[in-house]
Amino acid sequence: MIAIVKDSATPDQLDHFVSWIEGRGFKTNVSRGENETIVGIIGDTTKIDPFLLESMDIVDQVRRVSEPFKKANRKFHPEDTVVDCGHGVLLGGGNFQVIAGPCSVEGDNLWDIARGVHEAGATMLRGGAYKPRTSPYSYQGMGERGLELLCEVGHSLDMPVVSEVMDPRDVEGFLDRGVDVLQVGTRNAQNFPLLRELGRTNAPVLLKRGMGCTIDEFLMSAEYVMSEGNPNVILCERGIRTFETRTRNTFDANAIPVVHHLSHLPIIADPSHATGYTRYVRPIAYAATAAGADGLEMEVHDDPQNALSDGAQALTPTQFSDAMRRISLIRSAVEADLD
Template sequence: MIAIVKESATNDQLQHFVKWIEGRGFRTNVSRGENETVVGIIGDTTQIDPFLLESMDIIETVRRVSEPFKKANRKFHPEDTIVDCGHGVKIGGGNFQVMAGPCSVEGKNLIEIARCVKDAGATMLRGGAYKPRTSPYSYQGMGEKGLDLLLEASAELDMPIVTEVMDPRDVQLFVDKKIDVMQIGARNAQNFSLLKEVGKTKTPILLKRGMSGTIDELLMAAEYIMSEGNENVILCERGIRTFETRTRNTFDVNAIPVLHHLSHLPVVGDPSHSTGYTRYVRPAAYAATAAGADGLEIEVHNCPQEAWSDGAQALTPAQFADAMKRIALIREAVTADLDKE
């Protein structure tokens, strides 16, 4: 249930109302936007008479919310959330960012790749130090050493880093090393212990949709994180598993506007894992941009044929630079204010 507060309400009245609601065993989420203030009431709201609330001087109207995700719901938080990823980089609310870099951190070539993607316009460096792989015999990542290489590149280039955490026991290590953005991969999208653990931090979380997950399941995964206190969540559409075999996954571009409609959280598109083939990555990136994504996560490698993982879907620095120019043009088109022209 949400209660929309009248513009004339004072801060004291609002605090008194929140205290009154919480005194009855409910949790609240207060969202102050430019045009209105919304109080989200979380709990078994069947026990609340909406007409009683609407009779109060400070309440404009009351609406019931049927969706189970409350904190991630746009009805509770009408304004777009802007997530601060560090180094002056923010995403959401009109702030568009591109995260680029190799699938796996491999060594000294990381800084070379990082320089290339930054020169092309990327604002965040992505790279995997811990790699979830289908086969236990596949390369599993450099681990803590890989994190240190990412941090060195971040310090040299003043770029926030995005890297995946796989185990609840490693979350504190990521926090201690001051990793800018922790990524939850598709295979861990419903690892509830991990979601709760990252929820106890304040570190921004890039949450990927599960390979067979519905949109509602993605939002409920975000709810797990947010319910623990961490509201710095970025949603990521990375393709879902369907009966189609010509691409690695099926890129659900529909999900981008749907998520924006349902949630206030930033939404990122991942055209690399969605398609699985270099030749399709750029068109999928353009589609995500045109659909209103707040950012993109793209794999880039200086020598894809020698990449330790996922070389088949990595762009070369030259291909990435070309893509960034075209992405900028698409962004200009979709954000233009035609009424002023």
């Protein structure tokens, strides 16, 4: 349930109203937008009489919200959320960012990759130090040394660093070593202990859609993080598993406008994992940009044929630079004022 507050309400009246609601056992979420203030009421709202609320001087109107995700819901928070990723990089609310780098941190070649993507216009550096792999015999990442190298390289270029965390026990260590954005991979999209632990931090969380998750389930995963107090969630559409076998996953372009309609959270796209093949990465990146994504996450490697993981879907620095020029043109066309 949401209560839309009258423009004439004073701060004291708003505080009194919130206290009155919370005194009856409900949680509240106050969103102050440019045009209106909304108080989200979270709990079993069947116990609240909406006519009683509307009779209060401070309340303009009351609406019930049927979706189970409350904090991630645009009805509770009409304004777009803008996430501060560190180093002056903002994502969401018109701030478009590109995250690029290798699937796995492999060694000192990270310096050349990072410089290349930075020069091409990427604003954030990605790299896996601990890799969740389908096979236990595949390369699992450099571990702690990989995190240290990733942060050293990224921060030397004044780029926020993005890396995937898999275990709730590792969250504090990632933050202590300087990781700016904690990524949750598709296999952990419904790892609820991990999501709750991330929610107890204030760090930006890049949450990838589970390979079998509906959009509502995707938003409920974000709700797990936000319900613990962390509002800094970035959603990522990375393709879902369907009966199609010609690509690694099926990229769901629908999810981008649907999420923007349902939620105030920013959503980016990962065309690398969506397709699994270098030849398809750039077209899907262009499609996601045109669909209104708030950013992209792309895998780039200086020698994809010899990459230790996911080389088949990595762009070379030259290919990435070409993609960035075209992405800029698409954004200009989509955002052009035709009047």
